[in-house]
Amino acid sequence: MIAQNFRHALFCAFITLVISYPILGLNLEAQGISIKLTGAETQTYVGIALAVLIVFLFQLFRPAILGGLGRVKALNPLVDRQPMPQEKRIRFERVALVLIVLGAMFWPFIASRGAVDLATLVLIYIILGLGLNVVVGLAGLLDLGYVAFYAVGAYTFGLLSQYYGFSFWMSLPIGAVLAAAFGFVLGFPVLRLRGDYLAIVTLGFGEIIRILLNNLTDLTNGPDGIGGIPDPTLFGMEFGRRVKVEGNTSFHEVFNIPYDSTHKVIFLYLITLILAVFTLFIIRRLIRMPVGRSWEALREDEIAARSLGLSRTAVKLSAFTIGAFFAGFAGTIFASKQGFISPESFVFLESAIVLAIVVLGGMGSQLGVILAAIAVTILPELAREFSEYRMLVFGAAMVLMMVWRPQGLLPMTRVHINLKKQEAGVTDHA
Amino acid sequence: MLVLENIHTHYGKIEALHGVSVEIQKGEIVSLIGANGAGKTTLLMTVCGDPQASSGRVLFKGEDITHKPTAQIMRSGIAIVPEGRRVFPGLTVEENLHMGGFFTSKQEIRKSQDHVFELFPRLKERRNQRAGTMSGGEQQMLAIGRALMTKPEMIILDEPSLGLAPLIIKQIFEIISTLRDDGITVFLVEQNAKQALKLADRGYVLETGRIRLEDSGANLLANEDVQKAYLGG
Ligand SMILES: Nc1ncnc2c1ncn2[C@@H]1O[C@H](COP(=O)(O)OP(=O)(O)O)[C@@H](O)[C@H]1O
Ligand SMILES: [Mg+2]
Numbered sequence: 284m285i286a287q288n289f290r291h292a293l294f295c296a297f298i299t300l301v302i303s304y305p306i307l308g309l310n311l312e313a314q315g316i317s318i319k320l321t322g323a324e325t326q327t328y329v330g331i332a333l334a335v336l337i338v339f340l341f342q343l344f345r346p347a348i349l350g351g352l353g354r355v356k357a358l359n360p361l362v363d364r365q366p367m368p369q370e371k372r373i374r375f376e377r378v379a380l381v382l383i384v385l386g387a388m389f390w391p392f393i394a395s396r397g398a399v400d401l402a403t404l405v406l407i408y409i410i411l412g413l414g415l416n417v418v419v420g421l422a423g424l425l426d427l428g429y430v431a432f433y434a435v436g437a438y439t440f441g442l443l444s445q446y447y448g449f450s451f452w453m454s455l456p457i458g459a460v461l462a463a464a465f466g467f468v469l470g471f472p473v474l475r476l477r478g479d480y481l482a483i484v485t486l487g488f489g490e491i492i493r494i495l496l497n498n499l500t501d502l503t504n505g506p507d508g509i510g511g512i513p514d515p516t517l518f519g520m521e522f523g524r525r526v527k528v529e530g531n532t533s534f535h536e537v538f539n540i541p542y543d544s545t546h547k548v549i550f551l552y553l554i555t556l557i558l559a560v561f562t563l564f565i566i567r568r569l570i571r572m573p574v575g576r577s578w579e580a581l582r583e584d585e586i587a588a589r590s591l592g593l594s595r596t597a598v599k600l601s602a603f604t605i606g607a608f609f610a611g612f613a614g615t616i617f618a619s620k621q622g623f624i625s626p627e628s629f630v631f632l633e634s635a636i637v638l639a640i641v642v643l644g645g646m647g648s649q650l651g652v653i654l655a656a657i658a659v660t661i662l663p664e665l666a667r668e669f670s671e672y673r674m675l676v677f678g679a680a681m682v683l684m685m686v687w688r689p690q691g692l693l694p695m696t697r698v699h700i701n702l703k704k705q706e707a708g709v710t711d712h713a
Numbered sequence: 714m715l716v717l718e719n720i721h722t723h724y725g726k727i728e729a730l731h732g733v734s735v736e737i738q739k740g741e742i743v744s745l746i747g748a749n750g751a752g753k754t755t756l757l758m759t760v761c762g763d764p765q766a767s768s769g770r771v772l773f774k775g776e777d778i779t780h781k782p783t784a785q786i787m788r789s790g791i792a793i794v795p796e797g798r799r800v801f802p803g804l805t806v807e808e809n810l811h812m813g814g815f816f817t818s819k820q821e822i823r824k825s826q827d828h829v830f831e832l833f834p835r836l837k838e839r840r841n842q843r844a845g846t847m848s849g850g851e852q853q854m855l856a857i858g859r860a861l862m863t864k865p866e867m868i869i870l871d872e873p874s875l876g877l878a879p880l881i882i883k884q885i886f887e888i889i890s891t892l893r894d895d896g897i898t899v900f901l902v903e904q905n906a907k908q909a910l911k912l913a914d915r916g917y918v919l920e921t922g923r924i925r926l927e928d929s930g931a932n933l934l935a936n937e938d939v940q941k942a943y944l945g946g
Contacts, residue, residue, distance in 0.1 A: 573815065580812050583801040590761070590793045591813055591863060594784035 292342035414609030422602035423582030428489025436614025462611025508625025522547035720769035747919035792865035802845025813862025850881035906943035
């Protein structure tokens with residue numbers, strides 16, 4: 284038993300060495316036109332040796348350590364909380380949502396400029412998370428290329444503003460509808476595929492869009508991106524120091540207050556907040572409508588759903604299209620916030636982050652998605668010094684989640700649709 | 714009501730049905746029996762259009778439905794209770810039933826639900842229970858109830874007795890026989906030949922993708938070959 288453990292531990296330690304030495308211990312350095320292989324600093328070698336030792340010891344004493352992990356599980360603060368009864372939970376979720384929105388409305392006036400700017404980003408991720416939640420959480424379609432639709436929204440605005448001088452408000456619906464159209468067109472051939480295949484094809488689609496944006500240099504300016512994307516206006520009032528578009532007025536002149544650059548940040552934040560609430564509201568309605576129930580039926584059992592006359596393609600397409608619509612929405616806002624977009628903003632990592640938000644949030648639960656979006660966006664900012672280890676922390680958080688709370692932060696409460704109440708004009712809530 | 718004319722069905726290159734013809738009149742209970750792998754499920758799925766027949770015709774109420782999309786067929790008055798019940802496990806009993814009435818009005822859902830609860834008082838007791846947590850028999854009742862919610866003229870059942878206790882099977886078959894009184898045509902597919910043939914007006918025996926025998930239910934029950942092969946002597 285011990286001997287077997289020992290051999291296994293030795294083997295694991297060896298693998299660790301084989302993997303870590305070439306990656307960390309060897310460096311390629313460019314010297315003029317040739318590339319030279321150099322070693323790393325002694326510190327790195329000590330690190331590798333330490334890692335090998337740790338792996339060896341861990342594998343050797345694995346049973347004991349895993350027993351300890353069981354105790355960690357017992358320390359889990361989230362465990363042992365009885366799930367609230369349905370009625371109470373519904374009310375809790377609704378009250379929590381209203382409180383969050385109210386707090387979010389007044390908060391920017393006391394917070395710092397940087398914090399408000401970050402919060403805008405959080406809201407964009409919330410919109411993305413809520414949209415992808417329809418596709419992954421509700422309809423059960425694993426979409427790894429969600430960022431493609433985000434890019435379509437952003438580039439729609441970028442290009443329309445660059446070539447035709449479109450404003451934010453004109454581009455917002457166009458970007459969302461165009462992204463939805465992309466979702467629809469892509470969905471048609473792709474949604475016949477199941478599970479893993481669907482995931483791979485959507486992953487490919489996300490990359491194709493990014494590569495196209497990179498290479499259609501004449502149109503999109505390639506890797507250099509598109510700049511000078513305008514900010515949103517408020518009834519024709521701009522928030523910059525000087526008016527850029529003819530016919531517009533300037534906010535600080537109309538209200539006769541001194542120019543302050545935070546006005547713009549707060550305004551953008553509030554607009555994003557309104558759009559996020561809009562997204563939340565629309566999707567909440569959809570979930571309760573027949574189309575929402577058909578998503579769920581298809582996720583629960585495809586054959587059964589089809590036996591009742593639901594069209595697989597129509598149901599999946601509706602989820603995919605609606606998800607893409609909100610990604611386009613978020614993309615337009617993102618373009619406006621950044622003022623500059625390039626293909627680099629739309630890499631696979633973005634899809635992964637949004638997917639992580641949905642999974643962490645509990646696959647289907649909207650409050651969960653909101654909390655997860657906040658956590659996933661803010662935590663890396665708080666730990667800026669560790670930004671290189673962002674993915675590592677991310678991974679660790681995921682593993683802990685799987686150990687502690689495999690169903691997500693706030694697992695979805697199903698909408699119980701009650702016919703009697705519905706007829707009396709009262710709708711149920713999730 | 715339902716006519717299958719010389720149906721051939723393929724899974725890729727493999728032919729699972731080699732020219733099957735079946736006819737079901739309005740108001741009949743017709744049983745199709747056959748061993749595991751004979752092609753019973755394939756036959757039913759061909760009626761539903763997934764997979765579609767590679768040759769031959771399927772007529773429902775005189776209309777050719779061979780190449781219609783599944784969703785359209787399932788909305789035209791045929792309901793199927795699929796093999797293995799396939800209730801929506803995370804939904805409650807009531808929600809499962811409402812999914813059955815997806816394409817009907819709210820008033821109709823109410824009416825059919827009351828009717829289903831009359832047929833299966835058990836489901837009424839459990840209306841708020843998650844379907845996944847119910848017993849096999851209860852799930853089968855729910856699957857039948859859900860199919861009835863689509864207001865079918867004809868109901869197709871794929872091995873409803875599969876994996877159920879004898880007492881429950883008896884109950885289920887009793888319910889099936891009452892469906893005819895509501896004017897619903899029944900096409901019952903079973904391995905449980907004895908019960909299925911007792912109930913049936915007419916029966917078919919399917920063997921490796923071909924119809925071997927076709928007769929009244931009583932005659933098939935008395936048939937020596939059938940007794941040997943399907944009734945255990
Ligand atoms: N999806 C499928 N792909 C390929 N072959 C299948 C598939 N489904 C069934 N078959 C084959 O078709 C034949 C009939 O199967 P089936 O209709 O399920 O029989 P039964 O319902 O009578 O048990 C079997 O030989 C089975 O292996
Ligand atoms: Mg079968």
